[in-house]
Amino acid sequence: MRFRFNGGLDCPDWVLTQIAAFTDIPSESFKTGCNLIVHHLKSNSTHWTESELSSITASGPLDVRALKAALAALSFIFEKASKYECVAKDLEAEMLQLGMSTERVKELREIYEGCHEELRRVLIKNFPKEPSLSLVDVAAKEVANKQIQRLTVKTSDGNSLQLALDNDQLTKLKSELELALSTFDYFAEST
Numbered sequence: 001m002r003f004r005f006n007g008g009l010d011c012p013d014w015v016l017t018q019i020a021a022f023t024d025i026p027s028e029s030f031k032t033g034c035n036l037i038v039h040h041l042k043s044n045s046t047h048w049t050e051s052e053l054s055s056i057t058a059s060g061p062l063d064v065r066a067l068k069a070a071l072a073a074l075s076f077i078f079e080k081a082s083k084y085e086c087v088a089k090d091l092e093a094e095m096l097q098l099g100m101s102t103e104r105v106k107e108l109r110e111i112y113e114g115c116h117e118e119l120r121r122v123l124i125k126n127f128p129k130e131p132s133l134s135l136v137d138v139a140a141k142e143v144a145n146k147q148i149q150r151l152t153v154k155t156s157d158g159n160s161l162q163l164a165l166d167n168d169q170l171t172k173l174k175s176e177l178e179l180a181l182s183t184f185d186y187f188a189e190s191t
Helices: 013-024 027-042 050-057 064-083 088-097 102-126 167-182 185-190
Strands: 133-143 146-155 160-166
Touching: 013 064, 027 050, 027 064, 027 102, 050 064, 064 088, 064 102, 088 102, 133 160, 146 167, 160 167
Parallel strands: none
Antiparallel strands: 133 146, 146 160
């Protein structure tokens, strides 16, 4: 099945496993964990301190491994839902569909509603991007009895680059770019 919170893709099995386990986490620990995840995502931090982990386990004993797995799954849910602009109502419906308990879904939705717009802005800003390329000129040349295409491209940050490709390399580059673009067909059809 395809889920909006995950960009129209299926939910990974490891996340499904954790969703079922969220019921075993005390309510206060779940809410504290969600709030800390949001804080970590906003600050682009991946390091968890002992005091943060202790604050989550304060309302009930939790296995450290199980806690870390739950935090990873919740982080995945918050990050993907925010990046893909999943509205809280859809996230709620999808989490229920995936087997999350009604109580946990309400807690998750409440926290998500309060942070998803700001979280999306932060995540998009922090997303690593390479400069885009624009083709400026193409010139054919023969080098060592081989036809070479010299492409001059300009990057979005103002640099100019020259690439030399033989016809086989150029054909392969075109086919790989077409394949990459075709992966977005699903999104174009669903809008």
